[in-house]
Amino acid sequence: MAKTTETGLPKGFRGAEQGWPELRRIPHPPRRVPLLGDVLGVDRRHPVQDSTRMGRELGPVFRRRAFGKEFVFVWGARQVADLADESRFAKHVGLGVANLRPVAGDGLFTAYNHEPNWQLAHDVLAPGFSREAMEGYHGMMLSVADRLTGHWDRELAAGRPVDVPGDMTKLTLETIARTGFGHDFGSFERERPHPFVTAMVGTLTHAQRRNSVPAPLAPLLLRGPSRRDAADIAYLNRTVDALVAARLDDGGGRGGDGGGGDLLDRMLATAHPVTGERLSPENVRKQVITFLVAGHETTSGALSFALHYLSRHPDIAARARAEVDSVWGDTPEPGYEQVARLRHVRRVLDEALRLWPTAPGYAREAVVDTELAGGHPMRRGAWALVLLPLLHRDPEVWGPDAERFDPDRFEPGAVRSRPAHTFKPFGTGARACIGRQFALHEATLVLGLLLRRYDLVPDPAYRLRVTERLTLMPEGLRLRLERRTARGDGVGGAGPTAGSCDSRTRSV
Ligand code: MNH
Numbered sequence: 089m090a091k092t093t094e095t096g097l098p099k100g101f102r103g104a105e106q107g108w109p110e111l112r113r114i115p116h117p118p119r120r121v122p123l124l125g126d127v128l129g130v131d132r133r134h135p136v137q138d139s140t141r142m143g144r145e146l147g148p149v150f151r152r153r154a155f156g157k158e159f160v161f162v163w164g165a166r167q168v169a170d171l172a173d174e175s176r177f178a179k180h181v182g183l184g185v186a187n188l189r190p191v192a193g194d195g196l197f198t199a200y201n202h203e204p205n206w207q208l209a210h211d212v213l214a215p216g217f218s219r220e221a222m223e224g225y226h227g228m229m230l231s232v233a234d235r236l237t238g239h240w241d242r243e244l245a246a247g248r249p250v251d252v253p254g255d256m257t258k259l260t261l262e263t264i265a266r267t268g269f270g271h272d273f274g275s276f277e278r279e280r281p282h283p284f285v286t287a288m289v290g291t292l293t294h295a296q297r298r299n300s301v302p303a304p305l306a307p308l309l310l311r312g313p314s315r316r317d318a319a320d321i322a323y324l325n326r327t328v329d330a331l332v333a334a335r336l337d338d339g340g341g342r343g344g345d346g347g348g349g350d351l352l353d354r355m356l357a358t359a360h361p362v363t364g365e366r367l368s369p370e371n372v373r374k375q376v377i378t379f380l381v382a383g384h385e386t387t388s389g390a391l392s393f394a395l396h397y398l399s400r401h402p403d404i405a406a407r408a409r410a411e412v413d414s415v416w417g418d419t420p421e422p423g424y425e426q427v428a429r430l431r432h433v434r435r436v437l438d439e440a441l442r443l444w445p446t447a448p449g450y451a452r453e454a455v456v457d458t459e460l461a462g463g464h465p466m467r468r469g470a471w472a473l474v475l476l477p478l479l480h481r482d483p484e485v486w487g488p489d490a491e492r493f494d495p496d497r498f499e500p501g502a503v504r505s506r507p508a509h510t511f512k513p514f515g516t517g518a519r520a521c522i523g524r525q526f527a528l529h530e531a532t533l534v535l536g537l538l539l540r541r542y543d544l545v546p547d548p549a550y551r552l553r554v555t556e557r558l559t560l561m562p563e564g565l566r567l568r569l570e571r572r573t574a575r576g577d578g579v580g581g582a583g584p585t586a587g588s589c590d591s592r593t594r595s596v
Contacts, residue, residue: 103157107470115146134556136448143478163478165485169509170461171452172516179519180453180471184558187295191321195378205371212358216351217522222529225267226424229530232262233537235276249566252395256388263530264383268351284327287320296558328376385559387527389446392562394437397493399544399567408433409539427533434532435495441513445476446559450515485510543570
């Protein structure tokens with residue numbers, strides 16, 4: 089397990105001082121203080137939005153200093169495309185990602201490129217995200233969505249607004265737990281979060297905090313939190329070990345070869361197609377935790393931002409809703425195929441991920457001595473952070489109205505007319521997101537179900553604020569619901585009848 093130093097940074101952590109021979113030519117914010125770096129006027133709770141503000145001023149390649157180290161940020165379309173060249177660059181396990189090593193170890197997301205468990209787990213688990221596997225998860229996704237609409241129907245009947253990020257997080261956590269491991273946290277039935285969720289949120293929050301405490305103060309400020317974090321991790325490990333043991337007792341782990349079986353079955357049963365090697369029990373534990381963590385917050389945020397924009401753009405919501413009505417008709421349970429056919433709903437999601445890429449960046453390192461487009465020499469091992477919110481809002485790529493929510497940017501013709509690598513919410517290359525199709529299928533399905541069932545009414549006083557906890561999430565977003573005379577639950581009414589609030593609880 090990776091140790092961290094007293095600064096909270098991973099041991100052996102290198103800033104950009106090494107590896108960038110002409111670092112001095114890269115612009116940085118004007119006011120610097122010794123020791124603390126670029127901390128004047130810095131918003132420590134919102135490091136991504138803070139860097140975004142700085143980046144706009146400083147240009148496509150810039151640097152910030154923090155914890156006595158230099159960090160290089162890249163957001164120019166040309167440079168980001170260059171960093172996608174896998175013959176010269178690879179994933180760098182740095183900063184945000186490396187902070188998760190204590191909990192996720194050499195699991196898929198946090199593994200170093202050279203660790204043998206990355207390729208092994210990638211090859212064993214990739215079929216778990218194939219089309220066939222996804223069709224197998226579809227029914228489970230529907231049944232979790234059913235719990236969400238049950239909960240929303242009750243809130244609606246009680247005249248209460250719904251807590252969008254809270255409920256989307258319950259939904260996505262239950263979905264990955266069910267499809268991944270056959271587990272049910274009972275999130276929608278509980279008053280308080282499941283202790284597993286509390287521990288997971290605790291350790292994510294701690295990982296983020298380690299990035300924002302100035303080095304000299306870390307031992308003082310983080311001692312108590314570090315002890316709590318160790319307890320959280322121990323609890324996560326115990327819970328997962330029990331889950332795996334129960335599956336083995338059940339004689340589980342048989343379904344790995346192609347057909348049925350969830351992710352856990354695959355991990356336990358599948359041998360590598362070429363080498364015959366299997367994942368060790370220790371590594372299975374890391375993968376389970378990795379999927380639970382990587383598989384829910386980002387999707388939850390994407391759904392939440394999409395719902396925010398849909399509530400603010402009734403015209404766009406109406407178009408998406410008309411598509412759902414026409415593709416799904418009156419069917420109570422849309423099939424797998426019918427989700428992929430929701431092109432407009434999918435564009436709403438893409439556009440939400442453009443403005444608010446919920447995993448806001450990724451790091452790339454040079455694997456050979458090279459030069460970054462635009463003339464910045466890098467030695468092998470030098471690395472930089474790709475800052476997605478700025479890449480996704482670059483007026484040179486997205487036009488002068490880049491800040492405006494407009495799903496038509498993702499119509500096929502518009503996509504073709506843009507250069508490659510200008511929309512990267514799922515990362516790049518061999519280490520890009522393995523759960524991309526899973527997340528998009530789940531989120532499109534759920535948006536379709538919600539649009540069909542409810543009209544979304546925003547609180548006119550709400551102004552979008554974005555919280556950061558390694559991922560991005562709209563803060564305090566609440567919506568009021570109005571029940572449509574819905575199709576698909578036996579009513580058969582066509583058009584939206586806003587304001588109708590029928591008492592049936594049967595959900596689609
Ligand atoms: Mn996901 C890697 C974004 C949903 C599991 N994910 C990544 C990376 C990004 C990312 C960016 C690359 C990080 C890096 O280069 O350091 N992921 C997302 C977003 C969503 C998402 C924006 C939802 C929206 N991810 C999911 C889901 C799962 C998942 C759902 C699991 C079911 N992601 C992963 C795993 C990796 C990853 C595992 C690491 C893959 C690898 O390195 O081999």
